[in-house]
Amino acid sequence: MWVRRQPSLGSDCALILFLFVTFGAATVRAxxxxxxxxxxxxxxxxxxxxxxxxxxxxxxxxxxxxxxxxxxxxxxxxxxxxxxxxxxxxxxxxxxxxxxxxxxxxxxxKTIFPSQNVTLAPEIEALHSTPEEMAVLASFRDTISETRSWQDPLAAPVSGCMTSPFGVRRLHNGKPTGEYHGGVDQRTPEGEAIRAVAAGTVTFAKQFNVLGNAVGIDHGQGLQSMYLHMSRLAVASGATVERGDTLGYAGSTGRSTGPHLHWVLYVNGINVNPAQWIK
Ligand SMILES: [Zn+2]
The missing domain is CATH 2.60.40.1930 (Macroglobulin (MG2) domain)
Known part of the structure; x- marks a missing residue:
């Protein structure tokens, strides 16, 4: 989802990034x-x-x-x-x-996720996924392949700063949706190349009602990535991609109110915070 740009966006982005890097990691050994x-x-x-x-x-x-x-x-x-x-x-x-x-x-x-309201025009709010689209996404999340194609750290798919972090509780036009933000939004100009975070196989590259033009990649051993709202796709289902390959171009298709990239990481079918994966 895209959040209307505020005058203070630059500093907001810096604050969000700061919060994500200040949590340390402890090591537990047996x-x-x-x-x-x-x-x-x-x-x-x-x-x-x-x-x-x-x-x-x-x-x-x-x-x-x-x-x-x-x-x-x-x-x-x-x-x-x-x-x-x-x-x-x-x-x-x-x-x-x-x-x-x-x-x-x-x-x-204990982790605190703030709330965030998104203002949607009626015709954008009215978009819904079809059963066929839901089935494509469920199949994508459920498929875990044995061969690992990814390496730490992942590559950032675009360079724009984060305008909506992972996990925020979402309101649409002031009404709670009961859903959390399952990926991150990065500010991305229309037409900018969107790149694969790691090598893998393109599971789907197609247009969805809510997701817009979207690409899903299986990176193997439980890691998958998904990229939404593109203006144009540059890959097809079944293609093999390398880290940094162009998947498509930024846009505002689907349930979106302006050009941005919403991207998602799944681990064993569960949405995880991409900020932990990008150094
Ligand atoms: Zn989003």
Missing amino acids: QNCKVLPGQIKLGDTLRISCPAEFRSAKLNDRSAKLYLQPNGKRFGLLPISVKDTPGTFPLILSTSDGSESQTLRVVIR
């Missing part, structure tokens, strides 16, 4: 496995490293597969949803046959 960060905010992602014999991680009712990496160790991502409950929880790491396990402690910190 005999073998390691999880970063040990204290995590809602919307951020746990990175779990283990010896090869470990296969899965579990935090409350959420599981994550640990994938064998070129260095011979296992690695996996476990997302913390905006809707999760803060507190201290055991992260249970298990071998394939369950004969061995380790438990690490993860602290999910």
Whole structure:
């Protein structure tokens, strides 16, 4: 979503970026496995490293597969949803046959997300996703491929500053939507190239009612990215892209009131905060 530009936008952007970089990451170590960060905010992602014999991680009712990496160790991502409950929880790491396990402690910190109102014209507010569009997105989120194409840190898809951060509670024309902002908005002039945050395979590149011209990329091992509201697409479904490749051009198609890029990261199908992934 795009937020009407305010005279103080430049300083707002700087403040938001400052807030995102001031939270430190603690390291928690057990005999073998390691999880970063040990204290995590809602919307951020746990990175779990283990010896090869470990296969899965579990935090409350959420599981994550640990994938064998070129260095011979296992690695996996476990997302913390905006809707999760803060507190201290055991992260249970298990071998394939369950004969061995380790438990690490993860602290999910209370995280405050502000509210943000977006003014929408009636014809923009009236746009809704079709069942077919919902099915495309559900299939995209549910598909997890085994081959990892991404590397830390991800590339920023555009250079414009952030005009709406991840996690803010959204109001449309003053009415609460009950939804949170599932990605970030970056100020982006019409026609500016939008670039892939990492290598991967284009799962879809098509026009949607609400998302406008949108591209979804599978980066493998649970990481996916999505780019919305483009004026024009530059890739097709099934294409293989490299980090930094042009996917399309910025615009204001779909439920949008001005040119910007709204982009999303999914980890194992859950929206996570992209700010944690861009250095
Ligand atoms: Zn947005």
